[in-house]
Each structure stands twice: as C-alpha cells, then as structure tokens.
Amino acid sequence: MKFFILSGSHRQEAQTLKVAKYVQAVLAREHPGAETHLCSLSGNPLPLWDETSGGAPDVLWDPISAELKAADALVIVTPEWGGMATPGVKNFLLNCTADEIGHKPGLIVTVSAGRGGTYPVAELRMSGTKNNRLVWIPEHVIIQHVEQTLGAPDGTADLGKEDATQRKRLRYALRLLEEYGKALQQVRVSGVIDLKAFPSGM
Numbered sequence: 128m129k130f131f132i133l134s135g136s137h138r139q140e141a142q143t144l145k146v147a148k149y150v151q152a153v154l155a156r157e158h159p160g161a162e163t164h165l166c167s168l169s170g171n172p173l174p175l176w177d178e179t180s181g182g183a184p185d186v187l188w189d190p191i192s193a194e195l196k197a198a199d200a201l202v203i204v205t206p207e208w209g210g211m212a213t214p215g216v217k218n219f220l221l222n223c224t225a226d227e228i229g230h231k232p233g234l235i236v237t238v239s240a241g242r243g244g245t246y247p248v249a250e251l252r253m254s255g256t257k258n259n260r261l262v263w264i265p266e267h268v269i270i271q272h273v274e275q276t277l278g279a280p281d282g283t284a285d286l287g288k289e290d291a292t293q294r295k296r297l298r299y300a301l302r303l304l305e306e307y308g309k310a311l312q313q314v315r316v317s318g319v320i321d322l323k324a325f326p327s328g329m
C-alpha cells in the first residue's frame with residue numbers, strides 16, 4: 128500500500144512537517160509493506176492556481192501527479208492558521224484531479240501550537256474535494272500543543288498523557304486509513320466511475 132503525505136505549512140521550520148514525518152515513520156515501522164511519499168509545502172513550492180496555465184506548471188506538478196496516481200491513500204496534514212487550513216493546502220487540492228486522487232481515502236490531521244485545530248477539520252470536510260473526489264475517512268486527528276508532542280522517539284518512557292493519547296489516536300487513524308485504502312481499491316476498479324459523463328461534482 129502506498130501513502131502520500133502532504134505537509135501543508137508554508138513555514139520552513141514547520142511543526143506540521145514534524146508531524147508529517149512522524150506519520151511517515153509510523154507507517155514505515157508499523158505497516159508492513161507500506162511505501163510513503165512526503166510532499167512538503169514549506170517555502171511555497173507551488174504557485175497559486177493560474178488560469179493561463181490551468182494549474183501548477185508541469186515541471187512542478189508532474190512528479191507530484193505521478194506520486195498521487197501511485198498512492199492508495201492520502202494523509203493531509205495542515206496547521207490551523209487564522210482558523211483555517213493553509214492557502215497552500217487549498218491550492219494543492221485545487222490542483223488535484225479525480226484522475227489522480229478520485230475515490231481514494233484521505234485522513235485529515237490538523238496541527239495547533241495551542242488548543243486549536245478544529246476549524247481546518249470542518250473546513251476540509253466541507254470543501255476541497257468536490258471535483259477531485261477525494262474521500263475523507265470519518266476519523267480525523269487533531270494534534271494540539273504540537274511543540275510539546277510527537278518530538279520524542281516512540282518508546283520514550285515519560286511521555287506526557289496528552290502526547291501518549293495523541294500518538295495512540297494517530298496510530299489508530301492510520302490503521303483505519305489502510306483498511307479504507309484496501310476497500311476503496313474495489314470502488315476504483317468497479318467500472319462504475321464515469322468521469323467523462325460527470326467530470327465535476329455537484
């Protein structure tokens with residue numbers, strides 16, 4: 128099973144990237160046969176969607192597109208910024224097509240330095256998948272007080288209660304995501320999907 132992980136912070140020293148790397152490490156360690164690809168939006172590598180090119184330039188998007196097409200499941204990690212998912216995450220979802228991620232399961236993981244993180248869950252559940260047909264799984268994970276969590280290696284004896292709880296929750300969500308990954312493969316090969324007749328969602 129192949130997992131595509133997006134780190135959605137534009138900041139170079141992003142805590143979100145730490146969380147995305149933690150997700151990648153858990154998948155490598157605890158999911159036999161899992162392959163991962165981590166894509167980071169640190170430094171804004173993708174320009175805002177532009178009408179003249181119809182999306183990100185091919186030279187930037189083609190390698191990402193190939194990884195998305197190869198993936199069975201996605202993990203989208205976004206910080207809460209101003210009570211929102213980042214502009215980079217929304218721009219990324221705008222660039223994604225159903226050909227790349229349609230009917231693949233997505234896990235939302237949000238990140239906050241404090242007690243935030245709920246708004247981007249609500250935002251992503253409501254928008255960003257109409258045309259690309261990504262399927263958010265019902266479980267999501269909110270990483271709060273991120274600077275105090277997910278830093279120490281697993282197995283560290285004196286993890287705080289919140290840290291231990293968040294790690295457990297993240298592991299559970301990733302195990303579920305893998306099962307949705309297997310299940311939705313059936314949908315994609317069913318022959319029912321008709322993107323020619325219905326290129327856009329309603």
Ligand SMILES: Cc1cc2nc3c(=O)[nH]c(=O)nc-3n(C[C@H](O)[C@H](O)[C@H](O)COP(=O)(O)O)c2cc1C
Pocket residue numbers: 136137138140141142143144206207208209210211238239240241242243244273
């Ligand atoms: C522009 C900006 C807006 C932010 N707004 C929020 C917010 O609305 N809620 C919140 O919990 N944290 C907010 N934060 C703090 C983030 O939770 C914090 O930066 C955290 O480390 C995750 O972001 P990072 O991955 O960029 O490090 C904001 C940070 C930035 C840079």
